Amino acid sequence: xxxxxxxxxxxxxxxxxxxxxxxxxxxxxxxxxxSWVRQAPGKGLEWVANIKQDGSEKYYVDxxxxxxxxxxxxxxxxxxxxxxxLRAEDTAVYYCARGAYRGGVVVGVDYWGQGTLVTVxx
Amino acid sequence: xxxxxxxPSTLSASVGDRVTITCRASQSIxxxxxxxxxxxxxxxxxxxxxxxxxxxxxxxxxxxSGSGTEFTxxxxxxxxxxxxxxxxxxxxxxSPWTFGQGTKVEIK
Numbered sequence: 001x002x003x004x005x006x007x008x009x010x011x012x013x014x015x016x017x018x019x020x021x022x023x024x025x026x027x028x029x030x031x032x033x034x035s036w037v038r039q040a041p042g043k044g045l046e047w048v049a050n051i052k053q054d055g056s057e058k059y060y061v062d063x064x065x066x067x068x069x070x071x072x073x074x075x076x077x078x079x080x081x082x083x084x085x086l087r088a089e090d091t092a093v094y095y096c097a098r099g100a101y102r103g104g105v106v107v108g109v110d111y112w113g114q115g116t117l118v119t120v121x122x
Numbered sequence: 123x124x125x126x127x128x129x130p131s132t133l134s135a136s137v138g139d140r141v142t143i144t145c146r147a148s149q150s151i152x153x154x155x156x157x158x159x160x161x162x163x164x165x166x167x168x169x170x171x172x173x174x175x176x177x178x179x180x181x182x183x184x185x186x187s188g189s190g191t192e193f194t195x196x197x198x199x200x201x202x203x204x205x206x207x208x209x210x211x212x213x214x215x216x217s218p219w220t221f222g223q224g225t226k227v228e229i230k
Contacts, residue, residue, distance in 0.1 A: 035219075045158075045166065045209055047219040061218055062123070095165055100156075102171055108156035108213050110177070112165035 002026040002111045004096045009116030016086050016120070022079040022096030022113055030054075030074040033099030033106050036081050038092035039115070048094070049081065063089075086120045093117050124148050124212050128222035134230040141197040143225045145210035150190045157186055157195045158209045160224075166209065170195065197227075205229055 008020040020036070036048040049070040050059045058070050069082040079096050093115040100110035125148040135141050145155065153173040158166035168177045170186035173193055183198045197204055210222040 044224040045160075045211075045221045047211070047221065050219070059218065100168060100171060102175065105172075106213065107154075107171040108158075108168060108211055108219075110168045114165060 002098065004098065004111055004113035006094065006096050006113040006116035009094065009118045011119045011121065012086055013122050014087060014120055017082070017084045018086065018118060020081040020083065020094055020096075020116060020118070024077045024079065024096075024098070027098070029072075029077040032101070034070075034072060034079045035097045035099065035109055036070060036079075037095045037097055037109070037112075038090075038118075039095070040089075040092040043092075046092070050099075051079070083118070086118075088120050091118060091120045123218050124151060124214060124220055126210055126212055126220050126222040128208075128210055128225050130225060131223065132226045132228060134228045135200050136230045137200055137202060139200045139230075141200050141204075141227060143195045143208055143210075143227075145188075145193045145195070145222050147191045147193075147212055151212045151214040153189045154212055154214045155186075155188070155193050156211050156213065157184075158211065159204075159206045160209065161206045169208075200227070 003025045005023045035050045051070045067085045071080045095115045096113040097109035098111040099106045100108050127146045129144050155173045157170040160166040169180050174186045185196050207224045207226045209224050
């Protein structure tokens with residue numbers, strides 16, 4: 001069974017840093033693109049970042065470029081999101097998600113974690 | 123960046139109704155579109171990929187159509203379990219992916 005379990009969410013002051021982790025199991029982690037998607041309270045979904053299987057390609061939404069870093073450790077079946085210079089508008093539930101391969105092409109994401117809440121407030 | 127616009131934002135319907143949600147892209151995305159269903163407090167669920175392909179295990183009352191800039195998600199006969207929020211998402215390349223703002227399907 002595919003499982004994605006996020007951790008690391010917390011209350012942090014503006015300008016602070018936080019590192020989110022996602023522990024993956026039930027599939028060959030190193031074979032999949034992985035993503036972070038966030039959802040502010042009562043709002044819609046926002047894609048945050050993608051990372052290729054070997055970590056050689058990374059992509060970010062404009063609003064987090066230069067502040068957030070996505071990374072992975074395939075030996076530990078883990079995905080990470082390092083978040084620096086946090087702002088109030090980064091407050092959200094952060095989901096770890098697996099790239100969905102259909103016909104050999106990534107077509108969005110097919111498995112999601114339960115999410116971890118990041119609150120940026122003084 | 124490609125913008126995705128869903129309509130309506132909220133839809134009130136009854137069990138058994140045929141429901142259609144529209145998603146428009148600000149530029150052509152071919153068929154690189156997925157639909158998700160999200161229930162309160164839960165992670166989203168993949169329903170449709172590549173605009174019209176039903177994800178395994180998803181009931182056949184769900185269908186998707188469209189290409190280019192205009193897409194639709196149709197529920198042929200709304201069931202109690204279908205009351206939720208639906209999101210479209212484009213994946214024209216690996217970056218940036220963008221979601222529509224969501225359509226909440228409510229009980230009439």
